Amino acid sequence: MAQSLVIMGVSGCGKSTIGRALAARLGRRFVEGDDLHPPENRAMMAAGRPLNDAMRAPWLERIAAELAHDAGVVVSCSALKRAYRxxxxxxxxxxxxxxxxPFDVAQTRVSARADHFMPAVLIDSQFATLEPPINEPDVIEVDATASFDTVLDAALARLARMGRSGP
Structure with a gap:
């Protein structure tokens, strides 16, 4: 059975882009985690106000339901805290x-986006919330400053070494 993948990290790291590419390469369904936010959450973030744990709870429940429903799905989700993961x-x-x-690269990337509800002013809160998944089970870390192809290839290679890349 294929394992589900959660593509995680701060805003601007490439979750959606890499997630879609991984799903396509592996022949899996991709779910854009941002689409699962309640409208109130998206409005809060668009207004430059960070979400708290209570606001994130329904969103995480929706993502968890996607993972439970479809073994093998690829989902983008910031998953910033250990408790969320x-x-x-x-x-x-x-x-x-x-x-x-790194912070400066995230700030630059998010500032350059014109078509996303997440403003660059929230990068500070993303990094303040981030609990890096050091020594956690089943976490692959990839340097997102590398080129698209390098990031994608690194993720696929690490999945293959784990024996987790099958459809």
Whole structure:
């Protein structure tokens, strides 16, 4: 059985872009985690106000439901805190791919986006919330400052070494 993948990291790290490419390469369904936010959450973020744990809870429940419903799905989700990742680990065999990105690069990338609700003013809160997944089970870390092809190839190679890349 294929393992579900959660493509995680701060805003601007490439979760959606890499997630879509991984799903296509592996012949899996991709779910854009941002689409699962309640409208109130998106409005809060668009207004430059960070979400708290209570606001994130319904969103994480929707993502967890996707993971439980479709073994093998690829989902983009910031999964910034260990508690969030542990909630998503409720589905069997979830593998996280952490697209690691330094603050300055995230700030530059998000500032350059014109078509996304997440403003650059929230990068500070993203990094303040981030609990890096150091020594957590089933986490692959990839340097998201590398080129698209390098990031994609690194993620696929690490999945293959884990024996988790099958459809």
């Amino acid at each position: 542990d909630r998503l680990r409720g589905a069997p065999g979830v593998v996280f791919i952490h697209l690691a990105l």
